[in-house]
Amino acid sequence: MISANLSAIFYLVSGVLFILALRGLSSPETSRQGNFFGILGMIIAVTVTFLSVGNFSTGLIYVLLFILIGGSIGAFIAYKIPMTAMPELVAGFHSLVGLAAVFVAISAFLNPEAFNLGSQGNIKLGSLIEMSIGAAVGAITFSGSIIAFLKLQGIMSGSPITFRGQHPLNAVILISILVLIYYLCSTQSSNLFWILLAVSFLIGFLLIIPIGGADMPVVISMLNSYSGWAAAGIGFTLENTALIITGALVGSSGAILSYIMCKGMNRSFFNVILGGFGATNETSATKKEQRPVKSGNADDAAFLMKNASSVIIVPGYGMAVAQAQHALREMVDTLKKNDIKVSYAIHPVAGRMPGHMNVLLAEANVPYDEVFELEEINNDFANADVAFVIGANDVTNPVAKTDPQSPIYGMPVLDVEKCKSVLFVKRSLSPGYAGIDNDLFYKENTLMLFADAKKMTEDITKNL
Amino acid sequence: MISANLSAIFYLVSGVLFILALRGLSSPETSRQGNFFGILGMIIAVTVTFLSVGNFSTGLIYVLLFILIGGSIGAFIAYKIPMTAMPELVAGFHSLVGLAAVFVAISAFLNPEAFNLGSQGNIKLGSLIEMSIGAAVGAITFSGSIIAFLKLQGIMSGSPITFRGQHPLNAVILISILVLIYYLCSTQSSNLFWILLAVSFLIGFLLIIPIGGADMPVVISMLNSYSGWAAAGIGFTLENTALIITGALVGSSGAILSYIMCKGMNRSFFNVILGGFGATNETSATKKEQRPVKSGNADDAAFLMKNASSVIIVPGYGMAVAQAQHALREMVDTLKKNDIKVSYAIHPVAGRMPGHMNVLLAEANVPYDEVFELEEINNDFANADVAFVIGANDVTNPVAKTDPQSPIYGMPVLDVEKCKSVLFVKRSLSPGYAGIDNDLFYKENTLMLFADAKKMTEDITKNL
Amino acid sequence: MEIDPLIFRLSIFILSIFVGYYVVWSVTPSLHTPLMSVTNAISSVIIVGAIIAGLSGNSENVFNTSSIFGFVAIALAAINIFGGFLVTQRMLAMYKKKKKGK
Amino acid sequence: MEIDPLIFRLSIFILSIFVGYYVVWSVTPSLHTPLMSVTNAISSVIIVGAIIAGLSGNSENVFNTSSIFGFVAIALAAINIFGGFLVTQRMLAMYKKKKKGK
Ligand SMILES: NC(=O)c1ccc[n+]([C@@H]2O[C@H](COP(=O)([O-])OP(=O)(O)OC[C@H]3O[C@@H](n4cnc5c(N)ncnc54)[C@H](OP(=O)(O)O)[C@@H]3O)[C@@H](O)[C@H]2O)c1
Numbered sequence A, B: 001m002i003s004a005n006l007s008a009i010f011y012l013v014s015g016v017l018f019i020l021a022l023r024g025l026s027s028p029e030t031s032r033q034g035n036f037f038g039i040l041g042m043i044i045a046v047t048v049t050f051l052s053v054g055n056f057s058t059g060l061i062y063v064l065l066f067i068l069i070g071g072s073i074g075a076f077i078a079y080k081i082p083m084t085a086m087p088e089l090v091a092g093f094h095s096l097v098g099l100a101a102v103f104v105a106i107s108a109f110l111n112p113e114a115f116n117l118g119s120q121g122n123i124k125l126g127s128l129i130e131m132s133i134g135a136a137v138g139a140i141t142f143s144g145s146i147i148a149f150l151k152l153q154g155i156m157s158g159s160p161i162t163f164r165g166q167h168p169l170n171a172v173i174l175i176s177i178l179v180l181i182y183y184l185c186s187t188q189s190s191n192l193f194w195i196l197l198a199v200s201f202l203i204g205f206l207l208i209i210p211i212g213g214a215d216m217p218v219v220i221s222m223l224n225s226y227s228g229w230a231a232a233g234i235g236f237t238l239e240n241t242a243l244i245i246t247g248a249l250v251g252s253s254g255a256i257l258s259y260i261m262c263k264g265m266n267r268s269f270f271n272v273i274l275g276g277f278g279a280t281n282e283t284s285a286t287k288k289e290q291r292p293v294k295s296g297n298a299d300d301a302a303f304l305m306k307n308a309s310s311v312i313i314v315p316g317y318g319m320a321v322a323q324a325q326h327a328l329r330e331m332v333d334t335l336k337k338n339d340i341k342v343s344y345a346i347h348p349v350a351g352r353m354p355g356h357m358n359v360l361l362a363e364a365n366v367p368y369d370e371v372f373e374l375e376e377i378n379n380d381f382a383n384a385d386v387a388f389v390i391g392a393n394d395v396t397n398p399v400a401k402t403d404p405q406s407p408i409y410g411m412p413v414l415d416v417e418k419c420k421s422v423l424f425v426k427r428s429l430s431p432g433y434a435g436i437d438n439d440l441f442y443k444e445n446t447l448m449l450f451a452d453a454k455k456m457t458e459d460i461t462k463n464l
Numbered sequence C, D: 001m002e003i004d005p006l007i008f009r010l011s012i013f014i015l016s017i018f019v020g021y022y023v024v025w026s027v028t029p030s031l032h033t034p035l036m037s038v039t040n041a042i043s044s045v046i047i048v049g050a051i052i053a054g055l056s057g058n059s060e061n062v063f064n065t066s067s068i069f070g071f072v073a074i075a076l077a078a079i080n081i082f083g084g085f086l087v088t089q090r091m092l093a094m095y096k097k098k099k100k101g102k
């Protein structure tokens, strides 16, 4: 058993290592080293905990056993999961963090002596407050993430589930949670503790069902942030520096990512959270007029690109759906062999989660120095010959620049229309995530390539 | 008298306010608010200290009196000082922080009871270590800053003072400081304490004299960093969060600024600190051949600029010496009236301290959105008609790009030679800070304007 | 004159939020997906609480209600830790620079 | 099981270094001179130590060797505080955007 001082120092070290883990992500070169620091920090935290409890009874074997079981499941999932399923994976993992926080809070509540928090029915007030907040936030994170996971997996319909009086109901439940925490802390009653947990699970569920499937990424980041604050709350209870630091890091990270997404979509955070988005817009999507479009086939596309000197690829959510990233990479290789300059333009909210397109392109071995952010490349469209828009839609929609009535007005978009010609690979004229029509489809210099993204890309490569 | 807990919270608040003060400097718009936060943080820290000591004897009156005296002197200096004297001012102020740290350490050593550090001759070991480190670093900061101040003011010659065995002597003294601290902590002898202070003053002096006057900015930042670590050391002694946070902030700030400067000059930190720079290079400066130069007068310069459509101004140390910023601004106003596009290009180490040129231009009311950093503007020289280089030299020297032998090889420089014509305002052909000749003076498209920068600029304005 | 450790923890928490703010904003947008998975992994450091709970039984009685919750929490957190770090590793391994030879 | 406050202070110190690192790198280069003067001002928060020293005397005997050093330190730090903040203020007041009217 090591002293409290020594373990405090080691927890500090592991907190600092977690900071370095995130810091590593500031560039792809340092990112692997960063991940290594994260792993090291975790090993230190776990080892120190063993040493500071110092009770090497048979319990230890079970602890190791459960780590092994969990670890194998985790490792198995990590190796099997396809890159396109990242959003679901993250949601699923979040639910586990939430549940783990709940379980730790339950253990601490049932056996406060083990955690130095007083005795049962007589837990230190401060600890009880922190504990119940941690448990409630953890429970919300759990049930919310489960819904997000089901919606993203397609097991549950992505359309928002709304009913009358929804928001007042939620408000009442949220207030009742605060009241429960208050009474729990004054009575130390374990019944109230269980009720608190049940109600928290319920509200997590109710809060997320009205939010449309496509808004799930914002929800996931928000839940990520919650799970961070829950961890920090438990960290205060356990008086553990590593948990406090990590909780604050994760809390900020989730908050910043949801902020970035909301800004990228030009919507307010409350607009997302109050839900209903995606339902209301279906009307506007159906009332679209029948305007003439120019559509072409793989041959036309190949011809246009062969004669171009520079091509900019604009991938979007459809590329992820069709898993077209490898086919795309092959097409680009062929283009490059013909001395055509190719670059990729990534919109901050292309796809369904931050950095979604980057991961997929990286998976297909696209070097990251050919991939550019919106601000870096937006001026180059004017000088490029062909914009190859593959499965993207909203992120190119010029209505964001022109129509103040449009729901995406003010969102920055990629200026693909400035290219000499624009190729759109998608299966139909149907709108994207935001549910609004795209004027570009009907433009002079646009050629629609109606097909599955992967199939079309492969066909083009054959024709090049 | 307020409780230790409450004052700890307030010290935390004031530490956070200091963070926000520096954060405000991330853009000119938020900077004034930041400075306000800083002032607020200081007021909170001072007030809380009064309340937590709670001894409102006659001592209080004297404390206020001395704050008033010091404050008036400080305010007077702040209002009178010309902007061109900033480097000296900062050096002077640093010396005061260092001395204040020394005095606080002395008080704590003489009267440890007042600080809760044990009793005289029987000071807690940890506190004594922190205290003696704080005192030594403070003393070094003091005497070092004094030398820096004298060199910058010109009261002391700027040329490096070197003698044989200098580095070994310094090394011996530094080691003896460590030995002194060790014995001081084991014997608690006050004689050793005084000797430690004396030796620290001495080494501060000896460390700085071999460094050339022009290297003083790096030295100042380094001393800034030291003063931060000294403050943090005292903060540990006094168990004061505000001091610890501030010390760390100031320590990082100074270290980063010296790093930026060294990188901007493409020299290693050790190369600067070991000194002698500026002495060794005088030989290379004298051996320059007599090559023909084209020199002109104000009339020629005015003619060239009148016929230009875009002019880029490159200010340097000479502008500061000549106090030419206001005259320059007037010239630019006249140019702009003639529909000539004018921008300013600021090299990271132009002048003698980081941001030196920016402050001077701001003083002359140049809007900061006309002022560009090296990376932002370096590509524009190729499209500009005239580069007006006023008192700058090294920062334009193309030898940094071409000659691996040159002491400034690898330092990024402004590509003024890509302009159609280059005007150099300086008094002679003599080299700048780095002591090396500038090939640009002898180029086809260069016109030298030999005069004091202010006078020449005024003459040009008259001729426009 | 002793300061309550809670205040120190609060200081640590607040400073960590600052660090988190800066460190996350400095993450390059193309690595936002790995950021999500790695924060997932590190937030599972909550496993330290689960281990304390799991080890709270004594030699005769390893399983009590509290320690059972602890063991389940250990397994859940371990899924996340291994899953999170490994999937991040897998993603990061894919980010490559253009090969010089080409 | 009490943790030594020194360790908390160490944590605060280390986290503050991280914050300092990020906050200073995010300072725009054109404000580096004000940065130098404002760090100067805030590092004079060492005045809190000087005040404690200055107030250490009792009513009959305000001046003892220790408190005299305290008073001088107060004056020195005050020069810096007022001088540093005011000169920063003065500099910052000069940074202006192009007037819209022009
Ligand atoms: N990245 C984020 O973090 C994030 C988070 C939340 C929300 N969002 C939102 O998501 C949207 C992203 O924009 P986006 O341009 O990437 O996508 P999008 O606007 O949703 O459009 C995707 C397009 O891909 C097409 N598509 C679907 N499956 C395809 C397949 N198998 N083959 C070919 N095409 C296929 C669809 O058209 P067809 O049905 O006609 O094929 C659809 O129009 C934005 O509105 C953004 O606000 C993003």
Ligand SMILES: NC(=O)c1ccc[n+]([C@@H]2O[C@H](COP(=O)([O-])OP(=O)(O)OC[C@H]3O[C@@H](n4cnc5c(N)ncnc54)[C@H](OP(=O)(O)O)[C@@H]3O)[C@@H](O)[C@H]2O)c1
Pocket (backbone or CB within 6 Å): B214, B215, B216, B217, B218, B261, B264, B265, B315, B316, B317, B318, B319, B321, B322, B348, B349, B350, B351, B352, B353, B354, B355, B356, B390, B391, B392, B393, B394, B395, B396, B425, B426, B427, B428, B429, B430, B431, B432, B433, B434, B451, B452, B453, B454
């Ligand atoms: N900014 C920083 O933080 C910093 C810190 C440390 C070192 N440095 C160093 O300082 C140098 C800065 O480069 P720089 O180009 O700004 O300056 P510089 O290379 O030192 O050249 C300044 C030039 O100004 C001329 N000059 C002096 N007084 C003048 C007057 N009254 N009127 C007209 N011209 C006058 C001098 O030539 P005449 O004598 O012929 O007139 C001299 O060549 C770099 O080498 C850099 O490494 C900068």
